[in-house]
Amino acid sequence: MTNTSTRNKVLWAVATILVLVYALFPVASILATSFKSPSDLTSGKFLPSSGTATTSNYEQILVGDAQGLFLSALRNSIGISLIATFIAVVLATLCAYAIARLDFPGKKLILTTALAVSIFPVISIVTPLFNLWRTIGLYDTWLGLIIPYLSLTLPISIWTLAAFFRQIPWELEQAAQVDGATTWQAFRKAIVPLALPGVFTTAIIAFFIAWNDFVYGISLTSTEAARPVPAALAFFTGASQFESPTGAISAAAIIVTIPVVLLVLLFQRQIVSGLTSGAVKG
Amino acid sequence: MTSAIPAKTTTASPAEPGPRLDTGRGNGTKSGRARKQYSDRTRAERRLGWILAGPAFVIMLLVTLYPILQAIYESLFRFRLTAPDERAFVGIENYIVILSDPVWWSGLWTTVFITVVTVLVELVLGFALALVMHKALKSVRGLLRTAILVPYGIITVVSAFAWFYAFDINSGYVNSWFAWLPGIDENLNWFAQGPTALFVIMASEIWKTTPFISLLLLAGLAQVPDELSEAAKVDGATWWEQMRKVIVPNMKAAIMVAVLFRALDAFRIFDNVFIMTNGAYGTEVLSLLAYRQSISRLEIGLGSAVSVLLFLCVLLICFVAIKLFKVDLAGTQGGK
Numbered sequence: 088m089t090n091t092s093t094r095n096k097v098l099w100a101v102a103t104i105l106v107l108v109y110a111l112f113p114v115a116s117i118l119a120t121s122f123k124s125p126s127d128l129t130s131g132k133f134l135p136s137s138g139t140a141t142t143s144n145y146e147q148i149l150v151g152d153a154q155g156l157f158l159s160a161l162r163n164s165i166g167i168s169l170i171a172t173f174i175a176v177v178l179a180t181l182c183a184y185a186i187a188r189l190d191f192p193g194k195k196l197i198l199t200t201a202l203a204v205s206i207f208p209v210i211s212i213v214t215p216l217f218n219l220w221r222t223i224g225l226y227d228t229w230l231g232l233i234i235p236y237l238s239l240t241l242p243i244s245i246w247t248l249a250a251f252f253r254q255i256p257w258e259l260e261q262a263a264q265v266d267g268a269t270t271w272q273a274f275r276k277a278i279v280p281l282a283l284p285g286v287f288t289t290a291i292i293a294f295f296i297a298w299n300d301f302v303y304g305i306s307l308t309s310t311e312a313a314r315p316v317p318a319a320l321a322f323f324t325g326a327s328q329f330e331s332p333t334g335a336i337s338a339a340a341i342i343v344t345i346p347v348v349l350l351v352l353l354f355q356r357q358i359v360s361g362l363t364s365g366a367v368k369g
Numbered sequence: 370m371t372s373a374i375p376a377k378t379t380t381a382s383p384a385e386p387g388p389r390l391d392t393g394r395g396n397g398t399k400s401g402r403a404r405k406q407y408s409d410r411t412r413a414e415r416r417l418g419w420i421l422a423g424p425a426f427v428i429m430l431l432v433t434l435y436p437i438l439q440a441i442y443e444s445l446f447r448f449r450l451t452a453p454d455e456r457a458f459v460g461i462e463n464y465i466v467i468l469s470d471p472v473w474w475s476g477l478w479t480t481v482f483i484t485v486v487t488v489l490v491e492l493v494l495g496f497a498l499a500l501v502m503h504k505a506l507k508s509v510r511g512l513l514r515t516a517i518l519v520p521y522g523i524i525t526v527v528s529a530f531a532w533f534y535a536f537d538i539n540s541g542y543v544n545s546w547f548a549w550l551p552g553i554d555e556n557l558n559w560f561a562q563g564p565t566a567l568f569v570i571m572a573s574e575i576w577k578t579t580p581f582i583s584l585l586l587l588a589g590l591a592q593v594p595d596e597l598s599e600a601a602k603v604d605g606a607t608w609w610e611q612m613r614k615v616i617v618p619n620m621k622a623a624i625m626v627a628v629l630f631r632a633l634d635a636f637r638i639f640d641n642v643f644i645m646t647n648g649a650y651g652t653e654v655l656s657l658l659a660y661r662q663s664i665s666r667l668e669i670g671l672g673s674a675v676s677v678l679l680f681l682c683v684l685l686i687c688f689v690a691i692k693l694f695k696v697d698l699a700g701t702q703g704g705k
Contacts, residue, residue: 102501103509109498110516113576114523117531120540131545131555182425190411191418197426204433206633208683210656211676212432214663215439218450238432241425299524301640302656306664317526321644333540340527347522355515362581363588 114344121145121337128333144338153323157339159311160319164343167229167315168297171236176290179244180282186245187252198249205242212238213306220307227308232315235303240293247292247361251285288361291350298347316343437680444674450667463674472658473675477682480654483567484635487574488628494575495582495627502583503590521580529641532573536560563651570652573641578634582627589623590616629690633683655679 116133121144123135130136148157186194216235217226225231255278263273304318314322320339323332351358444463448456467473502513520528536543536559547553559565593616601611617624639656646652648661659679663672 099506099509103505103513106498106501106513107516109576110519110580113528113531113535113573114519116535117527120534123540128540131542133542133546178425178428182422185418185421189414189418189421191415191422193419194422197422200426200429204429206630206683206687207433207437208637208656208676208679210637210639210659211440211680212436214659214669214672214676215436215443217664218443218669219436219439221450235432237428241429241432245425295522301524301526301643302660305643306660317524317640320526320530333534333537336530337534340524340530344523344527347524348519351518351522352515355511355518358518359514359584359587362584 114348117337117340121334121341123334123337125334144334145342147335148339148342153335156311156319156323157316157342160314160316161343163229163311163313164298164315164317167232167236167313168294170229171233171240171297172290172294174233175237175240175244175293176248176286179241179248179289180286182245183248183252184282186249187255188257198246201242201245204238205246207238209239209302213302217306227310227313229313231307232300232303232313235307236297236300239296239300243296244289244293247289248285251289251361252282255281284357285361288354288357291354291358292361295347295350298343437677440673440676440680442673443669444677446670448668448670450669459670463670464678467671467674467678472653473655473678475651476653476655476658479567479652480636480638480656483571483574483638483654484632487571487578487635488631490571490575491579491582491631492624492628495579496586498579498583499586499590502587517580517583519580520577521584523577525577525640526644528573528577529644532569532576532641533560533645536569560646561650566646566650566652570638570641570645573645574635574638577641578631582631585623585627585630586620589620589627592623593619625690625694629687629694632686632690636683636686637679655682 119134120128122140122142123130124139124141124143127136127139135141147153182197185191186197212235220226220231225234257278259277259281260273263277264270268276299317300315301317301321304315305321308314308318316339320336323336323339445458445460446456447459447462498517502510502517505513534540538544538556538558538560541559543559544553544555544557548555557565559569597615597619598611601615606614637656638654639660642648642652642654642657643660648654648657655675656679659672659675662668662675666672
């Protein structure tokens with residue numbers, strides 16, 4: 088008995104460690120690179136050589152000569168992703184509420200459209216937008232990215248929220264009314280508290296998706312006016328042409344990863360339920 | 370839960386049991402007065418439904434349907450942004466040019482290859498991860514789920530750089546770590562030849578997206594009733610038999626959805642190829658081809674045609690999946 092359970096424990100410890108290594112190793116890898124000094128970059132070692140670990144890469148992008156480039160991209164990414172997320176979640180909340188709660192023809196059409204939009208190849212949208220945005224002056228602006236980001240954030244928000252809202256026991260509202268609450272009071276006191284976690288989770292997932300965008304970012308921007316972080320990373324060429332930007336890019340990559348990892352750590356339970364309920368619910 | 374009757378009028382008619390029927394189109398069994406009330410309410414409900422859902426629907430159409438129609442239109446013109454005066458209607462000439470060019474076909478095969486390999490590997494790996502998470506002790510379950518979400522949350526570009534720098538001949542450590550393997554030595558430049566470059570590209574893609582598939586599979590696993598595998602165990606089925614005969618068949622829907630979604634996603638692969646090789650050495654994928662035509666070379670006509678063809682490929686994959694595997698997407702996804 089003790090024997091098998093000990094063996095079980097060891098097996099589980101091994102499995103857990105394997106999963107952790109799998110999930111975290113590339114992050115550790117780029118974290119290690121971000122602390123390497125320029126001369127140490129080619130050492131062929133995973134960790135910075137002892138004594139040469141440096142924060143100069145972080146200094147370069149936060150207060151040094153690459154500061155303007157990186158910080159403006161960070162500002163763009165945060166602003167554009169937040170606005171796109173906000174719009175998507177507001178619209179999707181109304182839409183999902185109607186789908187879960189009201190009976191009207193075309194529900195299936197809306198859900199199917201959302202599905203079709205989410206499997207759409209982004210690049211097929213980019214080519215015509217590129218031309219159109221240049222003509223009407225949306226090229227290289229925040230709005231010029233926020234609008235196409237809706238094609239990424241809106242469909243998944245609708246699906247996830249519709250799944251959430253279906254699980255809400257709407258009878259509670261009626262019960263509250265029977266107890267003497269007005270329609271609005273009943274809705275606010277009984278339904279909103281139940282719906283908020285779903286809305287919040289959806290916002291996080293939508294934000295991840297907007298934050299992750301690359302194709303729109305590199306295609307529809309050309310300057311620091313609107314270029315988001317992923318695109319800026321790809322086009323970052325280093326302070327001078329003699330200096331490889333490896334360290335600086337790694338540092339920037341770590342900085343944009345921190346908020347994501349924090350969100351994941353704080354809300355992992357909600358994110359998992361949101362992702363899976365939106366995708367598979369029999 | 371299914372009773373969606375607006376609260377104000379509940380007193381007028383009793384709540385119906387069971388799922389609601391679409392009673393909008395007349396109901397002969399009701400009295401005249403009741404029918405009128407009912408249809409008024411139905412109409413109000415329908416109107417409210419579209420008022421609430423309409424904006425999202427319209428925006429979805431505007432941000433996708435409009436661009437694809439525009440792309441179809443522009444694909445019929447010879448149109449270079451650098452020479453706007455030479456714009457001329459050429460019909461399907463752009464498509465003929467593309468389809469008779471080996472660049473398109475090699476891009477297509479590369480994309481298909483990446484899609485098939487990554488989805489297969491992810492399915493196996495994702496299933497293993499899902500099993501580990503499913504069976505894990507309570508104490509580590511949260512930790513595992515958090516860890517597995519990290520790759521999901523990380524920007525694809527960051528993941529691409531992480532893998533690129535690890536394998537890069539200058540800044541990488543992989544070569545010195547694995548020098549004992551035949552074929553790997555200090556001077557191996559992974560990104561200077563197709564097969565090795567594709568290997569790293571696919572590895573980064575697999576790392577980044579397996580969490581998604583494994584979370585879907587985990588949800589599928591959770592829906593398999595425990596009694597089924599218990600019964601199989603009692604009947605003396607081995608672990609492998611339980612998997613093959615009980616678990617997997619019962620989560621077929623989840624597997625199908627996961628595979629289809631990942632396949633469509635993998636078919637659009639762009640970010641990591643752009644970062645690692647920018648399409649060199651036979652790693653050019655279709656998205657990159659479209660990007661290069663329209664955004665880099667400003668060949669709007671040709672680029673639009675590539676975009677339309679890519680779109681058709683995605684439609685084809687959907688169609689095949691739905692016909693072949695009988696995936697009812699709307700149904701499995703909880704659609705009504």
